[in-house]
Amino acid sequence: MTADRREPVKAAAIATGSTPGGPAAPVPSGHGTAPTSRLGGGQLIFRLIRQREAGIVGVGALLFIIFSVLSHGDFDSLENWGGISSGAAELGLVTVGVSLLMICGEFDLSVGANFSFAALVMATMIQDHYPALEALLVDLAIGAGIGLLNGLVTVFLNIPSFITTLGTFFLWTGVTLIVTGGETVTILPPAPLMLSVLGGTLTGQIRTEVLWWLGIAAVAGLVLHRTVTGNWFYAVGGKRSAAVEAGVPVTRTRILAFMICGVLAAFAGAVQLGHLGSMSASFGTTYQLEAIAAAVVGGTALMGGRGSMLGAVVGTVILEMLDSGLILSGVSPYWYESVVGVIVILAVAMYTGLGRLTRGGE
Amino acid sequence: MTAPDGAAGAGTAAMTTETPWFEARGVGKQFGGVVALDGIDLTFRAGEIVGLIGDNGSGKSTFVKIASGVHQPGRGSIAIAGKQVRFRTAADARRAGIETVHQDLGLVDSMSIVRNFFLGAEVRKGPFLNLRHMRRETVKMLDEIGLGNLRDLGQDVSRLSGGERQAISIGRAVAFEKKMLILDEPTSALSIAETDKVFEFIRRAKERGLAVVCVMHNLAQVRDVADRFVVFWHGKKVADLVNAGQSERELAQYILEGKLVEMGIEQSELDTGTLRKLAES
Numbered sequence: 001m002t003a004d005r006r007e008p009v010k011a012a013a014i015a016t017g018s019t020p021g022g023p024a025a026p027v028p029s030g031h032g033t034a035p036t037s038r039l040g041g042g043q044l045i046f047r048l049i050r051q052r053e054a055g056i057v058g059v060g061a062l063l064f065i066i067f068s069v070l071s072h073g074d075f076d077s078l079e080n081w082g083g084i085s086s087g088a089a090e091l092g093l094v095t096v097g098v099s100l101l102m103i104c105g106e107f108d109l110s111v112g113a114n115f116s117f118a119a120l121v122m123a124t125m126i127q128d129h130y131p132a133l134e135a136l137l138v139d140l141a142i143g144a145g146i147g148l149l150n151g152l153v154t155v156f157l158n159i160p161s162f163i164t165t166l167g168t169f170f171l172w173t174g175v176t177l178i179v180t181g182g183e184t185v186t187i188l189p190p191a192p193l194m195l196s197v198l199g200g201t202l203t204g205q206i207r208t209e210v211l212w213w214l215g216i217a218a219v220a221g222l223v224l225h226r227t228v229t230g231n232w233f234y235a236v237g238g239k240r241s242a243a244v245e246a247g248v249p250v251t252r253t254r255i256l257a258f259m260i261c262g263v264l265a266a267f268a269g270a271v272q273l274g275h276l277g278s279m280s281a282s283f284g285t286t287y288q289l290e291a292i293a294a295a296v297v298g299g300t301a302l303m304g305g306r307g308s309m310l311g312a313v314v315g316t317v318i319l320e321m322l323d324s325g326l327i328l329s330g331v332s333p334y335w336y337e338s339v340v341g342v343i344v345i346l347a348v349a350m351y352t353g354l355g356r357l358t359r360g361g362e
Numbered sequence: 363m364t365a366p367d368g369a370a371g372a373g374t375a376a377m378t379t380e381t382p383w384f385e386a387r388g389v390g391k392q393f394g395g396v397v398a399l400d401g402i403d404l405t406f407r408a409g410e411i412v413g414l415i416g417d418n419g420s421g422k423s424t425f426v427k428i429a430s431g432v433h434q435p436g437r438g439s440i441a442i443a444g445k446q447v448r449f450r451t452a453a454d455a456r457r458a459g460i461e462t463v464h465q466d467l468g469l470v471d472s473m474s475i476v477r478n479f480f481l482g483a484e485v486r487k488g489p490f491l492n493l494r495h496m497r498r499e500t501v502k503m504l505d506e507i508g509l510g511n512l513r514d515l516g517q518d519v520s521r522l523s524g525g526e527r528q529a530i531s532i533g534r535a536v537a538f539e540k541k542m543l544i545l546d547e548p549t550s551a552l553s554i555a556e557t558d559k560v561f562e563f564i565r566r567a568k569e570r571g572l573a574v575v576c577v578m579h580n581l582a583q584v585r586d587v588a589d590r591f592v593v594f595w596h597g598k599k600v601a602d603l604v605n606a607g608q609s610e611r612e613l614a615q616y617i618l619e620g621k622l623v624e625m626g627i628e629q630s631e632l633d634t635g636t637l638r639k640l641a642e643s
Contacts, residue, residue: 222490226490226493227491231477231484235470235481237472238473239470239471242468243481243482245452245462246482247453247456247482248481301472305470305471306472
């Protein structure tokens with residue numbers, strides 16, 4: 001330390017370049033020179049464990065093996081995975097949006113209502129011979145609008161998003177029921193090509209919605225991990241006050257996250273409409289909780305700031321694997337909800353435990 | 363720390379005739395009917411560490427919030443490098459070159475060191491983050507500030523010690539070539555060893571030509587680091603003096619003096635008993 005030889009300081013002498021060699025060259029202190037290797041073996045393992053997804057990928061693999069054995073090979077058949085993947089795609093698209101929003105520190109319980117409402121409007125438009133592309137754009141616009149409304153109410157009325165979107169869930173469910181009278185809207189053949197593009201058969205057991213899901217998850221992952229906007233999602237969800245202090249446009253970022261979540265929920269609805277050729281107010285109702293469960297199983301922190309798209313995808317696959325794996329293993333499908341509940345709790349316990357391990361206690 | 367004699371650095375505060383970098387003129391602020399600040403004239407110069415001290419409710423935090431753009435002054439004005447400015451938001455103050463490190467440090471625990479370092483000032487390459495460049499710059503800056511041992515820059519900030527976190531906040535201000543650094547109670551949560559390290563970082567920031575303002579409660583510590591003391595009492599500046607090795611007691615007396623004026627007690631009437639009572643009141 002050079003504290004005992006301090007020189008008078010010239011005002012406004014603002015050192016630019018690097019300090020060493022300057023008038024008051026600081027002597028490097030001991031701790032600046034210590035370590036030689038960048039990563040020891042132990043640190044490498046820590047680094048691996050720190051990837052929150054590592055554990056859940058392992059759990060997924062374990063479930064896969066268990067179900068394959070219990071079902072005597074039915075579970076890992078191509079037919080079954082065709083079903084799992086298309087179910088996962090529709091839930092997965094919702095989960096991508098919900099995860100992204102949760103990383104930003106917010107919830108959306110209205111995604112299921114958004115899903116049905118937007119897709120019903122789209123179905124009705126196609127029935128009324130509007131161009132399918134136009135109907136899809138309206139579907140997406142409705143999703144964005146619902147997300148925007150959720151965001152504006154949450155941000156400007158300063159209401160927790162859990163409450164805002166609980167409210168808008170009921171609101172849009174109600175509107176959907178009023179408009180459709182609870183009827184299922186079915187698109188009569190010939191269905192426009194657009195619907196096959198959204199949710200048709202691609203080849204054999206693989207459906208187009210799987211490509212939409214994985215493609216969008218990949219793009220979302222890229223945005224989240226490699227762009228400024230994604231960085232801001234993590235910052236706003238991790239510690240909003242710090243993001244404000246750092247000059248992050250927090251309000252805009254939060255509202256954007258709500259809108260992305262809304263658009264993806266509506267898109268998932270469009271995809272399911274493409275898949276089934278019909279839509280009803282009841283189709284999406286379980287999605288909000290399943291999507292949050294999938295996000296949490298995939299490692300998204302309930303209070304924001306942590307999570308990934310890999311986790312969102314794996315979490316969704318695990319939920320869908322449970323759904324089909326239980327049935328194929330001869331277990332009553334009524335067990336599904338209970339098992340999901342247990343898995344959610346175990347997953348959170350695992351992440352909490354891992355966090356404590358890698359941070360050396362809190 | 364190698365400055366056991368309290369007089370280290372005494373009298374070296376920059377006393378030049380040049381325009382001070384930051385100047386508050388008659389700054390006042392009221393909240394409802396309560397006067398939080400009253401006619402504060404205060405300057406901060408480049409390459410100077412100022413210890414801003416005073417009791418709870420003396421107006422220190424209000425002043426810091428005005429200087430960092432969180433609050434707007436009710437009366438008076440602020441000039442940066444001789445030019446009058448008006449900060450409407452914290453972002454305005456940052457753009458003008460004032461970085462404030464709040465007690466909660468403004469770091470996002472769940473993000474890596476690199477990402478925290480560049481939060482709000484991310485470097486892009488096309489549409490993407492230029493993480494390689496950001497990592498390189500962070501390494502450079504941490505080396506300079508003496509935190510070169512933090513090699514695993516991908517680790518969450520939550521895994522760092524209080525002193526390391528403080529250092530990253532200070533390093534961030536230095537790296538982005540801010541002109542003034544306001545530290546709100548930088549050592550309140552730190553061990554003695556860590557406090558020494560943080561003081562080292564603060565001095566390096568000063569060596570880099572920043573004006574540094576340390577808001578501190580701990581009079582013993584502020585004596586070790588400040589070139590100049592500014593004492594607030596009840597929203598007024600009651601003392602502004604070069605660090606000439608004043609004792610803690612002397613400083614405490616300045617803090618109390620405001621109280622005496624308020625209560626109409628003459629300095630000469632003062633004895634230790636009264637002082638203690640006042641301190642406790």
